[in-house]
Amino acid sequence: MNIAFIIPSMDIGGAERVALFLADHYRILGDNVRFFFLQKGGKSFSCAYPSNHLNYKFHCKAADEQLRWIIKAACEMKKLKKKYHIDISLSFMEDSNHINILSKNAERIIISTRTTLSARSDLTNLVYNSLLIKVLYNRAEKIVATSTYSKIDLIENYGVSEKKIETIPNPAVRYNPHRSMEWNYGENVILHIGRLDPVKQQDRIIRAFSLVHKNIPDAKLIILGDGIIRNYLKYICRKMNVESCVYLPGFEYDVGHYILHSKVLVMASKAEGFPNAMVEAMACGIPVVTTDSPGGCPEIVGKKQREDGIQFCEYGILTPYMKGKANKGNELEREEVLLAEAMIKLLNDQTLYEQYSIKSLERAKHFDKNNILNMWDKVIYGKQEDN
CATH class of the missing domain: 3.40.50.2000 (Glycogen Phosphorylase B;)
Incomplete structure (x- = not known):
């Protein structure tokens, strides 16, 4: 199966880490993984997977300009999905989610929100418009929220269908000590x-x-x-x-x-x-x-x-x-x-x-990684529900 991960960039962040975590898992299971980035980032995780970059513009001040960039990116994404015979496209964060939904061919569309949208008054771009989210997100097959609070937020404040939303938290990574590294900050x-x-x-x-x-x-x-x-x-x-x-x-x-x-x-x-x-x-x-x-x-x-x-x-x-x-x-x-x-x-x-x-x-x-992966497997490999 060909799985596309659609994400703004590989900038250092929680969504990027989860995307790589999932990509590694599905590669091991035998799926073909490809990343589609909306733009190139600054400090970033290393991504060894095949990838393509769009030249998407974030943070447009005017709504009509933002809409043009979304439509342009969706057209480019649609061609990339067709070229690489994508079966499932999984996107992270709102810009990527809108573009993923609008670029649908025959593949399954799964999107993931990474914050509690109604509490983010600082997010004023078109992609956070409640009506746009209601119209587009209900066209996705599945929506993954990272907390029950965020799931309820999507239902109550954005009119997203409850049956489309799955709650999957992020995995807890257990770190091991590096004996060679010094610590000079004390105990408290x-x-x-x-x-x-x-x-x-x-x-x-x-x-x-x-x-x-x-x-x-x-x-x-x-x-x-x-x-x-x-x-x-x-x-x-x-x-x-x-x-x-x-x-x-x-x-x-x-x-x-x-x-x-x-x-x-x-x-x-x-x-x-x-x-x-x-x-x-x-x-x-x-x-x-x-x-x-x-x-x-x-x-x-x-x-x-x-x-x-x-x-x-x-x-x-x-x-x-x-x-x-x-x-x-x-x-x-x-x-x-x-x-x-x-x-x-x-x-x-x-x-x-x-x-x-x-x-x-x-x-x-x-939040053990195996528990989290089992949740994701049910979404990725699950049967498509009637919309």
């Missing part, structure tokens, strides 16, 4: 992994960490990733007087080295689909603290009910949701204080820490 390290982007709200994490540092002077915060707000985050570090204990190493291929040496992983996103870093940390026995953001984070830690304060869930600690840029002053908001208190609690309470370390390992088994 709080880790965050994610591109430096407003949606990840790393400014909030830094502000909360300033309170952690006051209570635990040897605590350090490492923010792994690169992106457009690096200078802004450096400014926040100076402003909060934590520039000596907050580190921004940039992008790192070997995130496992950092995960294995950290004590806690923290998330505070405006919205998430399904954060790979969270389950990867849990697979290494690293407890997680996350805000109650739309998407997969609350599901991963086992949220059972809505509460206003710190929630000690079965698999991790949940603190109240916070959205938007931080206050201009240095005074912490209530939600930032609660996030800090949760991190302090884990670092200071060894019994609680060990409890959540064990629970993290237990939770990660649910």
Whole structure:
């Protein structure tokens, strides 16, 4: 069977990693795999598979211009699918999904959303238009959402048929230590992994960490990733007087080295689909603290009910949701204080820490790669349903 993976580029990110993970699996099973990229990226994963690149333009300001680019790309994609006799085309993220659907020949169309769309007010391009998503996504054979929250979001806010949607989380990768690599950050390290982007709200994490540092002077915060707000985050570090204990190493291929040496992983996103870093940390026995953001984070830690304060869930600690840029002053908001208190609690309470370390390992088994691949196999090799 000929399977096409349609993705914006091989830029470093969760969707790209999952695409490669699936491609490797289906190649081993004997399928022919090809990648269709909408454009060439910057820092990227190595892709050894046959591939083709379009010259697609992202982030057009005018809707009519965006529509022209989508139609142009769909026409090119349709020819490529026909040329390589594609049987299944699997796309990731909205631009790719629209182009995949519009370029259909006789192949099966499977699309994958990677975020909680209604919570992303920053995404204003045509491809995020609710009417367009409703019209096009209902033409796909299957839609894969990474969390139950995102599935419900598609149904309730975009009118997507429930019977078309499957929930498949991302796999939890278990990292092994590299003995040759040094670690110079100490023991009380709080880790965050994610591109430096407003949606990840790393400014909030830094502000909360300033309170952690006051209570635990040897605590350090490492923010792994690169992106457009690096200078802004450096400014926040100076402003909060934590520039000596907050580190921004940039992008790192070997995130496992950092995960294995950290004590806690923290998330505070405006919205998430399904954060790979969270389950990867849990697979290494690293407890997680996350805000109650739309998407997969609350599901991963086992949220059972809505509460206003710190929630000690079965698999991790949940603190109240916070959205938007931080206050201009240095005074912490209530939600930032609660996030800090949760991190302090884990670092200071060894019994609680060990409890959540064990629970993290237990939770990660649910996201074992074999479980995830079985879910995908049912979608990829399943029978086509009547639309």
